[in-house]
Amino acid sequence: MTVTIYGVYRSRASRNIWLCHEMGLPFVHVPVIQAYRLPDNGAGHDGMTTQSPDFLALNPAGQIPVLDEDGLVLTESLAINLHLAKKHGGALGPKDGTEDALMTMWSFWAATSAEPHTIEILYNRVGKPPAERDAAKADAAIAALQRPFAALDKALAKTGFLVGGRFTVADINVAEVMRYARPAPELFATAPHVDAWLTACHARPAFKAMMAARDAEPA
Numbered sequence: 001m002t003v004t005i006y007g008v009y010r011s012r013a014s015r016n017i018w019l020c021h022e023m024g025l026p027f028v029h030v031p032v033i034q035a036y037r038l039p040d041n042g043a044g045h046d047g048m049t050t051q052s053p054d055f056l057a058l059n060p061a062g063q064i065p066v067l068d069e070d071g072l073v074l075t076e077s078l079a080i081n082l083h084l085a086k087k088h089g090g091a092l093g094p095k096d097g098t099e100d101a102l103m104t105m106w107s108f109w110a111a112t113s114a115e116p117h118t119i120e121i122l123y124n125r126v127g128k129p130p131a132e133r134d135a136a137k138a139d140a141a142i143a144a145l146q147r148p149f150a151a152l153d154k155a156l157a158k159t160g161f162l163v164g165g166r167f168t169v170a171d172i173n174v175a176e177v178m179r180y181a182r183p184a185p186e187l188f189a190t191a192p193h194v195d196a197w198l199t200a201c202h203a204r205p206a207f208k209a210m211m212a213a214r215d216a217e218p219a
């Protein structure tokens with residue numbers, strides 16, 4: 001069995017690599033980089049980019065991450081994590097159909113109710129060069145996240161985890177999306193359970209190992 005993850009650390013591949021570290025699952029890492037981050041869209045780059053013909057054969061959408069597990073190719077980062085946790089994750093994955101449904105629900109919640117807004121905060125508060133940042137977009141995203149933050153805070157109030165009263169793939173999937181909102185501390189100030197939960201997620205050795213490798217990667 002060989003698990004291969006395509007995608008640099010500075011991408012949504014981070015969530016898959018964090019999970020693999022949590023599971024102690026060995027994987028082959030192919031650091032495919034976003035072509036748009038390179039001069040001339042990666043023409044002449046020595047290595048695979050999201051626009052390399054070999055990579056487009058794997059994912060015609062030209063996006064990372066991609067998982068290849070013995071010929072099973074998956075292209076959605078959160079679906080990759082749900083699959084890996086079910087197959088290799090033990091207690092990180094669902095123990096029954098109810099937990100499976102809740103982990104799926106939270107992952108879809110992250111992708112649809114949170115990430116379109118959290119990514120705007122990341123881009124427009126820290127990610128883009130200062131001259132390209134749009135403060136109005138960040139403010140709109142913060143306004144749109146008021147209700148999702150309140151909902152997440154309520155969900156975390158009881159046990160400090162999202163599903164099953166323990167740390168699972170649902171926490172990883174949602175935490176990686178909420179990480180993008182950290183440059184908006186005003187959101188966390190009104191959601192103390194979210195703040196404490198994300199801080200605890202980021203204190204985990206597996207997360208720290210992923211982040212250390214990410215920080216070592218060229219920006």
Ligand SMILES: N[C@@H](CCC(=O)N[C@@H](CS)C(=O)NCC(=O)O)C(=O)O
Nearest residue numbers: 011012034050063064065075076077
């Ligand atoms: N929904 C996808 C989004 C993937 C995505 O947007 N990946 C970015 C990097 S984080 C990418 O590959 N961008 C290159 C491009 O769109 O050209 C997922 O979560 O897997």
